Amino acid sequence: MSSANENHATRAGSGTGPTLAAVILPWERVSNRLDGRAAEARLAEAVGLAASIGLIVVHSAVLPLRARRPATLMGEGQVQAQGAEMAEAQVHVAIVDANLTPVQQRNLERAWNCKVIDRTGLILDIFGERAATREGTLQVELAHLEYQRSRLVRSWTHLERQRGGFGFLGGPGESQIEADRRLIADRIIRLKRELEQVRRTRGLHRLARKRVPFPVVALVGYTNAGKSTLFNALTGAEVHAQDQLFATLDPTMRGLRLPSGRRVILSDTVGFISDLPTELVAAFRATLEEVAEADIILHVRDAAHPESAEQREDVLDVLNGMVKDGTLDENWPSRTVEVLNKADLMGGVAEVEVRSGGVAISSITGEGLDALKSAIDAKISAGMETTTYSLRPQDGALIAWLYQHGEVTDRADGEEQVRLSVRLLAADRARFERLGEATGKGS
Numbered sequence: 309m310s311s312a313n314e315n316h317a318t319r320a321g322s323g324t325g326p327t328l329a330a331v332i333l334p335w336e337r338v339s340n341r342l343d344g345r346a347a348e349a350r351l352a353e354a355v356g357l358a359a360s361i362g363l364i365v366v367h368s369a370v371l372p373l374r375a376r377r378p379a380t381l382m383g384e385g386q387v388q389a390q391g392a393e394m395a396e397a398q399v400h401v402a403i404v405d406a407n408l409t410p411v412q413q414r415n416l417e418r419a420w421n422c423k424v425i426d427r428t429g430l431i432l433d434i435f436g437e438r439a440a441t442r443e444g445t446l447q448v449e450l451a452h453l454e455y456q457r458s459r460l461v462r463s464w465t466h467l468e469r470q471r472g473g474f475g476f477l478g479g480p481g482e483s484q485i486e487a488d489r490r491l492i493a494d495r496i497i498r499l500k501r502e503l504e505q506v507r508r509t510r511g512l513h514r515l516a517r518k519r520v521p522f523p524v525v526a527l528v529g530y531t532n533a534g535k536s537t538l539f540n541a542l543t544g545a546e547v548h549a550q551d552q553l554f555a556t557l558d559p560t561m562r563g564l565r566l567p568s569g570r571r572v573i574l575s576d577t578v579g580f581i582s583d584l585p586t587e588l589v590a591a592f593r594a595t596l597e598e599v600a601e602a603d604i605i606l607h608v609r610d611a612a613h614p615e616s617a618e619q620r621e622d623v624l625d626v627l628n629g630m631v632k633d634g635t636l637d638e639n640w641p642s643r644t645v646e647v648l649n650k651a652d653l654m655g656g657v658a659e660v661e662v663r664s665g666g667v668a669i670s671s672i673t674g675e676g677l678d679a680l681k682s683a684i685d686a687k688i689s690a691g692m693e694t695t696t697y698s699l700r701p702q703d704g705a706l707i708a709w710l711y712q713h714g715e716v717t718d719r720a721d722g723e724e725q726v727r728l729s730v731r732l733l734a735a736d737r738a739r740f741e742r743l744g745e746a747t748g749k750g751s
Contacts (some may be wrong), residue, residue: 314327314462317332321548325366326362327362327363327364327400327401328363328364328366328397328398328399328400328401328498329358329363329364329365329366329388329399329400329401329402329403330365330366330367330368330369330393330394330397330399330401330402330403331351331354331355331358331365331367331369331403332368332369332371332382332390332402332403332404332405333347333350333351333354333368333369333370333406334371334373334381334382334403334404334405334406335347335370335371335372335373336373336376337748346614346615347370348370349614349615349618350405350677351368351370351405353370353581353582354403354427354430356650357370357403357430357434358403358430360434361433361434363401363403366397366398366399367393367394367397367722368537369390369393371386371390378409378411378412379411379412379471380412380415380416380417380419381404381406381408381412381416381486382502387416387419387420388419390402390420391419391420391421391708392438394420394422395420395421398463399420399422400422400423400593401422401423401424401425402416402422402423402424402425403421403424403425403426403427403430404416404424404425404426404427405426405427406426406427407426407427407428407583408424408426410458410459413426413459417538417558424473427583427585428455429455431453431581431584431585432451432455432585434446435448435451435628436448436449436452443503443506443510446499446502446503446506447503448725449499450496450499450500450503451585453499454496455585456492456654457489457492457493457496460488460489460492476503476528489590498586499715502667505523506638507597510597511533519623521623522563522571522573523572523573523603523604523605523688523733524572524573524575524598524601524602524603525572525573525574525575525602525603525605525606525684526575526577526598526599526601526602526604526605526606527574527575527576527577527598527605527606527608528540528577528580528605528606528607528608528623528627529579529580529606529607529608529609529610529619529623529647530579530580530581530609530619530620530622530623531578531580531581532579532610533579533580533608533609533610533613533619533649534608534610534650534671535576535577535579535608536576537558537560537649537671537672538575538606538647538649538669538671539562539576540671541562541671541674541677542564542565542574542670542677542680542681543563543571543574544594546601549576550586560575560576561573561574561575561576562574564681565679566682566684566685566688567681567682567685568685568715570685570713572603572604572684572686572688575598575599577598577599580622580626581624582618584626584686597635598637599630599636600630600635600637602643603643603688603691603733604643604644604645604684604687604688605640605643605644606644606645606647606680606684607620607623607644607645607646607647608647608649609646609648609649610649610697611648611649611650611651611653611654611660612649612650612651612653612654613650613667627640643687643691644662645665645666645667645680645683645684645687646662646665646666646667647666647667647669647681648660648662648666648667648668648669648678649669649670649671650670650671650672651668651669651670651674651676652672652675653676656670656675657669657670657675657676657679665683667679667680667683688733689731691733691734692714692715692731692732692733693731693732693733693734693737694717694729694731695729695737696728696729696730696732697710697727697728697730697740697744698725698726698727698728699725699726700724700725700726701721701723701724701725701726706740706744707726707728708741709740709743710728710730710732710740713732713733713736713740714730714731714732714733714736715731716728716729717729717730717731
C-alpha cells in the first residue's frame with residue numbers, strides 16, 4: 309500500500325543510516341490560513357517538525373502556487389525542478405507541508421522517486437513516536453487509522469485483485485480495498501471502545517479530585533512554548549522537556565502550593581499547532597477534556613518567537629472550536645491567565661510587553677514565577693464566594709477544613725459557637741455543606 313498506510317512512513321527507505329529529508333512548502337498567498345504568517349516562518353516550523361523525529365533535512369523550498377493542480381498540487385515545472393534537487397541530495401523522504409490527496413501523493417512519489425508524506429502524515433508520525441501512556445497510544449493508533457481510511461482509493465494495482473467467495477454463496481468475492489476498509493473499520497470500532505473505557509477511568513479520577521478537592525490549573529499553548537519546562541519549574545517534577553516540537557503528548561499532573569497556602573493540581577497537556585489534523589483533534593479529545601475541566605487555564609506563549617502573535621491566534625482558534633462543539637464553556641477567557649514565557653531571550657521580564665492580567669516569566673531562570681503563582685491565586689480568589697458559618701468549638705475538623713480549602717476573612721469565637729466568614733470556590737462550598745450535613749453540624 310501507500311506510505312500513508314505505514315505508521316512510521318518516514319523510517320522506510322533509508323536502510324540503517326540517517327534518513328535524509330526534503331521539506332517543501334506550497335505557498336498560497338491568497339490562503340486565509342497563511343495570511344499574516346511569513347512563508348519562511350511556516351517553512352521553519354515544518355523543518356522543526358521533521359527534525360523533531362530525527363530526520364536530517366538536506367533540502368527545503370517554498371513554492372508559490374498560482375493554482376492547485378489536481379494531479380500533483382504544484383506545477384509540472386516545479387515538480388521536475390524539485391525532483392532534480394532531491395535526486396542530487398539523495399533524499400529518502402519528501403515532506404509536503406500541505407494536505408495531499410492520495411492521488412497527488414502517489415504521483416509525487418513516482419515523480420520524485422522517494423517516499424512522500426504530507427503535513428498530516430508527518431504530525432501523525434511524530435505523535436506515534438512520542439505517545440507513552442496507553443491512552444496516548446490508543447489515540448495515536450485511532451488517528452492513524454482514520455487517516456489511512458481516507459487513503460483507501462483505487463490508486464494501487466493490488467486493490468483490483470478479488471478474493472474468492474465464501475461457502476456456497478459464490479460470487480466474485482471481496483476486493484482487497486473492501487477487505488482493507490472492513491478491517492480498518494473493525495479496528496476503529498474496537499479502539500473507540502477501548503478509549504471510552506480509558507475516558508471513563510479518567511472521569512473517575514476527575515471525580516476523585518473533585519472530592520479532594522483542589523482546583524485544577526491546566527497549561528495550554530503552542531507546541532514548544534515551554535509548557536513542560538514551566539511545569540517542572542513550578543512543581544519540581546521531571547517531565548520530559550526539550551527544545552523540540554511536540555515533546556509532550558500525554559497529560560501529566562502534579563500538586564503545587566500557592567503563596568496563599570492553597571494547593572492546586574497543575575496539568576501539562578499536548579501543544580497546539582496550526583492546521584492540526586482533524587483526525588487528531590477528534591482522537592485527542594480526552595487530552596482536551598483536562599483543559600475543559602480546569603478551574604484555571606494558563607495560556608503559555610513563547611514571547612521571543614517571531615510568530616508569537618500568530619501562534620496565540622492558532623491556540624485561541626482551537627479553544628473557540630472546543631466551545632462550538634460543546635467541549636469547553638464559553639466563559640473560559642475569564643479564568644485564563646496569559647503567560648509570556650522565555651523572557652530570558654528578550655533581556656528579562658521588564659522587556660516583555662504584557663497584556664492586562666498577563667504575566668511575563670522565564671521558566672529557565674525562574675524570573676517571574678512568584679508573580680505567576682500570585683496571579684493564579686488571584687484568579688482563583690476572583691471566583692470565590694463569601695459565606696458565613698456558625699460551628700461549635702469542638703467541631704475542630706470542620707473548622708480546619710475551612711482554613712485548608714478557603715480564605716477565612718473573619719472569625720468570632722464564643723463560648724457556644726465559632727462564627728467564620730470564609731471565601732470558598734462554589735464547588736468547595738457545596739462540598740463543605742454536604743460534609744456538615746453528614747456530620748450533623750451544618751450551619
